[in-house]
Amino acid sequence: MSTVELQQFITILVEGYGARMKSINIVTESKAVELIINTVKQFISEKVGNRMSVQRTLEDLQKVIPKHILPVEYGGTEKSVEVLQDEMVEELSKEEYVDYVKMMFSARTEEGKRNIGKFNEEYLGMPGSFRALSVD
Structure with missing residues (x-):
């Protein structure tokens, strides 16, 4: 999955379905990615930052996420990513x-049907709203 696809997926998940991220786990051996994530954490809220983590191996990921949830490609017992994706596309x-x-x-x-700019005695005959009121 590319970074653009990941960003689109997260946008759809959060804005489209109202889902809340429990955690974001990145599996990589690259120290550069870990450095980038730690830098990003400084610019986001502490709550979201605490939900982001980097695992170096699949074994480390399995310590955080149970095997029955992980797809086969990640050492779990769930269906493969391809099968899960096909099922989601079919459902949607x-x-x-x-x-x-x-x-x-x-x-x-x-x-x-919106009542815009009409004279209304109930509101002192003045349409709209005041942002500032100055009294002499």
Whole structure:
């Protein structure tokens, strides 16, 4: 997975589904990546920074994430990443889900019914709102 795909995935997951990240685990032997992650942690909130970690080996990852959750490629007992991806694509491609997404996308306010700029005695005959009020 490329960094662009990862960023898009996280955006969809967080904004589209309202998911919350429990942790972000990066598996790499590169000390440069660990240095970058530690640098990034300084610029983000402590809460999010504490959720990010770098593991050097798959064994280290298995200490953090149970084997029954990890895909086979990462030494776990779950289905392979490819099978999981195919299942997700199949689920998200179902007609009922596509219809739901279309319905949610079309949900909007009816701006024609908004009461804008009309004279209203209830509000002292002044439309809009005040950002600052100066009294002489």
